[in-house]
Amino acid sequence: MIRPRRGRCFGCCSLRKGLIHPAARITVVVVRQWLESTKNRGMALGLAQTQLVLERLELTYPQHILHVAGSNGKGTVSALMATSLCIQNVPNLLFTSPHVSRVEERVRINGTPISSDLFDQALTLIHRAAYLPNQPSVELTFFEVTYLVAMVCSSGTEVLILETGLGGRLDATRSGPATACLLTSISREHRDILGHNRSLIAREKAAIARPNCPLIVRDPGDEQVAGAIRDEAQRAGNPELGEIMRPAEVIFVTPPHSASVRDEAVVLAEAMFKAVGLPTDLLAQANSIMRWPARMQRLTTEETGSHAYLLDAAHNPSGLLRVASELEDIVRSEAPRAAAGPVWSLLFATSPQHDIEEFIEPLLAICRRNPPQNIVLTVPVGGRYPGVPTKELLGLPWPIGPHVAEDPSSAVTFYAQLNPAEVGLVVSIGSLYLQGNILNAFGWSTDENLSLVAKN
Numbered sequence: 001m002i003r004p005r006r007g008r009c010f011g012c013c014s015l016r017k018g019l020i021h022p023a024a025r026i027t028v029v030v031v032r033q034w035l036e037s038t039k040n041r042g043m044a045l046g047l048a049q050t051q052l053v054l055e056r057l058e059l060t061y062p063q064h065i066l067h068v069a070g071s072n073g074k075g076t077v078s079a080l081m082a083t084s085l086c087i088q089n090v091p092n093l094l095f096t097s098p099h100v101s102r103v104e105e106r107v108r109i110n111g112t113p114i115s116s117d118l119f120d121q122a123l124t125l126i127h128r129a130a131y132l133p134n135q136p137s138v139e140l141t142f143f144e145v146t147y148l149v150a151m152v153c154s155s156g157t158e159v160l161i162l163e164t165g166l167g168g169r170l171d172a173t174r175s176g177p178a179t180a181c182l183l184t185s186i187s188r189e190h191r192d193i194l195g196h197n198r199s200l201i202a203r204e205k206a207a208i209a210r211p212n213c214p215l216i217v218r219d220p221g222d223e224q225v226a227g228a229i230r231d232e233a234q235r236a237g238n239p240e241l242g243e244i245m246r247p248a249e250v251i252f253v254t255p256p257h258s259a260s261v262r263d264e265a266v267v268l269a270e271a272m273f274k275a276v277g278l279p280t281d282l283l284a285q286a287n288s289i290m291r292w293p294a295r296m297q298r299l300t301t302e303e304t305g306s307h308a309y310l311l312d313a314a315h316n317p318s319g320l321l322r323v324a325s326e327l328e329d330i331v332r333s334e335a336p337r338a339a340a341g342p343v344w345s346l347l348f349a350t351s352p353q354h355d356i357e358e359f360i361e362p363l364l365a366i367c368r369r370n371p372p373q374n375i376v377l378t379v380p381v382g383g384r385y386p387g388v389p390t391k392e393l394l395g396l397p398w399p400i401g402p403h404v405a406e407d408p409s410s411a412v413t414f415y416a417q418l419n420p421a422e423v424g425l426v427v428s429i430g431s432l433y434l435q436g437n438i439l440n441a442f443g444w445s446t447d448e449n450l451s452l453v454a455k456n
Helices: 022-041 048-057 074-087 116-130 142-153 198-206 223-234 261-276 283-289 317-334 356-369 408-416 432-441
Strands: 064-069 092-095 107-109 159-163 180-183 214-218 249-253 297-299 309-312 344-348 374-377 425-429
Touching: 022 116, 022 142, 048 116, 048 142, 064 074, 064 261, 074 092, 074 159, 074 261, 074 283, 092 142, 107 142, 116 142, 142 159, 180 198, 180 261, 198 223, 214 223, 214 261, 223 249, 249 261, 261 283, 261 317, 309 317, 309 432, 317 356, 317 425, 344 356, 344 408, 374 408, 408 432, 425 432
Parallel strands: 064 159, 064 180, 092 159, 180 214, 214 249, 309 425, 344 374, 344 425
Antiparallel strands: 092 107, 297 309
């Protein structure tokens, strides 16, 4: 087991067993209000605040802590590893962000979102540690608090899987330990924060590498970027976290060029599991049964009560470009057919983009080759940043005139009123928050709906 330095214990070992004193539950309303208030702090890169709370909590960590960073695919490979562990009955906790439907799904134990009660108990412990009497208060962001919830709840599991929020070097998930790290694809995203080119961005992400631990890297296909990763890994470790700087063991992995996002995740997960001695034989099975909400997720007409839907959270230029071919294949193979081609409709909304025309071009190309019956533009609700206004989206060169919906729920209602022959397959794409809004509109927010493996 990985153990930090000794400190004051807040009962985290008892939390998973439900042994927290009833008095701790009195503050549930208060801590939920506190969590909501942390959104006002926005995003803050840095490790000191989170590390201090971790030290005060005095947690005991699982044997394996797998830390995943990258521009695209990091959530999918993290979920795949957790799914494989679930079907092997290996106790595990998966931390991902943002949440699609409700905050508890950021923390999944054995593939299922933790209960509100367990989440509240962890919040209580974290709040207490952040505001100790006669000690400096620790002001945390929403992301930092949810990460700490995962760390608290990981007690009693064997494998903890952590997906970074943004970057790596200064992401809150870097403040704790890890036994192996993984870098997925690297693209030019968050350039204002991480750097203006792929090499600089790769350095920031590769800084999750821990001394003397494996660093699995999806081959970036660019020697300059690969060199930046090697260089960063040679100096793995953060002295401010008490780590002694030593080289990490870099292992480059090259997935097949034609691999889908899910198939590429299998290749990367296999390399990761081999590096830490976890069994790899059920990864293919895990890939076939994994339900990863809002990532190429299909909803049938029976599940929606109207039309079949395909939901995907491609939210940046490289992500949309990456799934474009697979998306077009689904439209052509799964949408109803008419004499003119596949019958499908588009539902689109997006968070702010550095270059929205570059971002949307792969989608427009699909629309030009396979004209949709309808296009509905809307604005995602509940995201970190306000969505791109529909007025701006209307200015893009759509092949047919779009309909505007005030919000995603209204978009669902609009489509539900149309005849199936006029709609076909509804493809919803452009924002993870949009997909969460759609799932909520259909009432898909139960533990069963959000679990990685079907329980029934």
